[in-house]
Amino acid sequence: MRKVTTFALALATLSVASAQDLAAGVSLGGYNFGLSLEFQGYIQNIADSPFGGRVGFGFSFTNAFDDDDAFYGTSGAAPTSEPRISDYKGNEFFDTSERGRNFTLALDGTYDLSRLLDMGGLPFTASAYAGPRLNTFNGSIEVDDSIASVSATQFGLGFGSLAFYPLSDNLSVVGDIGIDIYFDPTFNLSDDFGDLDVDPGDTSYDNYNSLITQPEIAARIKVGVVYSF
Numbered sequence: 001m002r003k004v005t006t007f008a009l010a011l012a013t014l015s016v017a018s019a020q021d022l023a024a025g026v027s028l029g030g031y032n033f034g035l036s037l038e039f040q041g042y043i044q045n046i047a048d049s050p051f052g053g054r055v056g057f058g059f060s061f062t063n064a065f066d067d068d069d070a071f072y073g074t075s076g077a078a079p080t081s082e083p084r085i086s087d088y089k090g091n092e093f094f095d096t097s098e099r100g101r102n103f104t105l106a107l108d109g110t111y112d113l114s115r116l117l118d119m120g121g122l123p124f125t126a127s128a129y130a131g132p133r134l135n136t137f138n139g140s141i142e143v144d145d146s147i148a149s150v151s152a153t154q155f156g157l158g159f160g161s162l163a164f165y166p167l168s169d170n171l172s173v174v175g176d177i178g179i180d181i182y183f184d185p186t187f188n189l190s191d192d193f194g195d196l197d198v199d200p201g202d203t204s205y206d207n208y209n210s211l212i213t214q215p216e217i218a219a220r221i222k223v224g225v226v227y228s229f
Contacts, residue, residue: 021045021052027176027224032102032215034062038222042110044127050115054129056106062213064100064139064150069211071141071148074189074196085141100139100213104180106158107131113161123165130159133180137214148191152214156182160220170228178220187212 023042030036038058046052065071067086085098108131117126133156140149160178167173184200187208198208 021228023226023228025174025224025226027174027222029176029220029222029224031058031060031104031220031222032062032213032218034060034100034102036060036102036220036222038104038224040224040226042226044110045112050112052110052112052127054106054108054110054131056104056108058102058104058106060102060104062100062102064098064141064213065211066213071211074148074191074193094143096141096143098139098141100137102215103136105134106180108158110162125164127162127164128159129162129178130157132156133158133182135180135182135215137185137212139212139214146192148189150190150212151188152185152212154182154185154214156180156215158220164226172226172228174224174226176220176222176224180215180218180220182215182218184209185214 021042021044023044025040025042027038027040028036036058037060038056040054040056042052042054044052065085068084071085108129110127110129113126113128133154135154135156137152137154138149139151140147142148158178158180160176163175164172165174184205186200187198189196189198189208198205
């Protein structure tokens with residue numbers, strides 16, 4: 001009896017595995033006003049249902065700070081008492097460089113809209129997605145020999161839609177349009193004067209939040225390819 005039960009469970013596992021599609025993809029596009037590259041893994045049609053999942057890891061490049069805001073580093077000085085970043089960039093006497101990077105982990109549940117909507121014979125399929133986000137933001141600015149940096153770990157939620165246009169039985173072009181919304185993070189700043197952590201609710205938080213260009217409401221507009229196994 002135990003062998004029969006084990007065999008039945010194995011058959012059930014195989015039937016579920018055979019009723020779902022696995023795929024891998026890569027996409028390129030815009031994210032938080034910067035250029036983004038993302039790698040994804042898909043599981044679709046779980047147990048022959050319209051539900052699936054997607055995991056994505058992406059990185060994007062953007063400015064670290066708003067050029068029109070005053071830069072006051074760890075000093076906590078009033079914004080009006082410090083020069084703006086554009087003052088450094090626009091002055092030939094300063095050697096200025098700036099870098100901003102986002103590393104984003106996305107975990108989404110997906111729903112095949114083709115099961116719900118009449119696509120009218122359209123040559124593509126569409127899915128909706130939603131799920132949590134984890135983003136690590138790192139930024140720095142160097143003026144001559146002085147360097148100031150900031151980092152933040154952010155949690156958020158994302159949602160959007162995917163459209164798949166098949167090129168062959170296994171290869172498709174995918175379009176991704178969505179929005180990621182993040183909660184306020186703690187900023188970890190460092191410069192020549194020391195280190196400073198700025199938490200949500202601190203009196204100076206709004207000033208730093210205006211200066212730093214971490215994602216808050218980030219649009220996703222990407223195009224890529226997906227290969228199904």
